[in-house]
């Protein structure tokens with residue numbers, strides 16, 4: 001606090017803050033002044049007065065209120081990570097039909113890591129957006145709603161849609177608006193969708209991506225478990241690992257220098273928060289995609305934004321990977337698998353497929369990275 005005392009008449013005066021151990025020099029003579037600076041170290045309801053004998057009694061006294069420091073802001077640790085088991089069941093055999101898809105955009109602060117939050121932009125409140133499941137020949141009736149409290153225009157571009165921009169031109173929705181379009185799913189495969197509102201990379205990096213699976217006519221072979229995992233990048237002003245609410249960095253986005261690589265939106269999303277579970281001998285199908293916007297997935301799945309894989313004999317959009325993704329769970333020696341992005345970013349991006357023996361044998365938790373299990 002900086003305070004200037006100006007003497008308005010001829011007598012000597014000063015100012016004393018007894019509870020803050022602060023006292024100004026005396027000012028003597030009309031127009032004389034002095035300035036003091038002090039830190040209010042104690043909170044409460046205090047008095048100040050003139051220290052010249054008799055002046056306080058004569059009325060030179062006032063009140064000095066110091067409010068306590070506000071409590072450290074409580075972090076909103078909303079879990080924006082979609083559970084890898086959050087996907088619709090297989091379609092099986094049925095005739096093509098029209099499938100309605102309701103998407104709404106959500107801009108919200110969410111948990112990025114322990115004690116760290118970030119301002120995410122999402123489809124339907126989670127990262128990645130909902131797993132959309134249709135069969136070839138289905139007509140997808142997309143309704144995109146952008147709530148009135150949004151700050152940004154949002155849209156959606158389906159890589160599964162044939163045609164320029166995947167529908168993004170028809171689906172630019174202002175805050176408070178809603179738009180719809182339909183497209184026909186012509187080619188079986190696993191595809192990424194994402195927001196395509198400029199700056200597109202920013203909308204993607206903030207969490208606006210998901211996947212759509214177009215099943216073939218015959219459907220997919222039954223498996224015991226299906227999981228939905230997407231890789232993403234988070235660009236923050238502060239370096240990886242800082243606590244508190246993190247600011248988005250356009251500069252790092254443009255320089256392609258993410259601070260975080262994440263599976264399903266946040267650090268530990270599929271290890272600590274929502275690990276993948278399977279029992280020994282069960283079959284597992286993993287739908288994996290890269291939201292990006294920049295980095296490819298390490299190991300053999302070197303596909304950049306838009307990459308997705310599931311099984312090799314179907315069309316797998318932009319992916320150069322693709323061997324075995326329906327995988328039989330088995331017990332084997334623990335294997336360490338190097339994953340380039342892990343080392344570079346302090347293992348922010350890691351996941352666990354927890355494989356359990358039955359109760360007689362106790363649980364077996366074997367670490368694997370879902371991006372690196374391919375062989």
Ligand SMILES: [Cu+2]
Pocket residue numbers: 121152153154155195196197203208
């Ligand atoms: Cu957007």
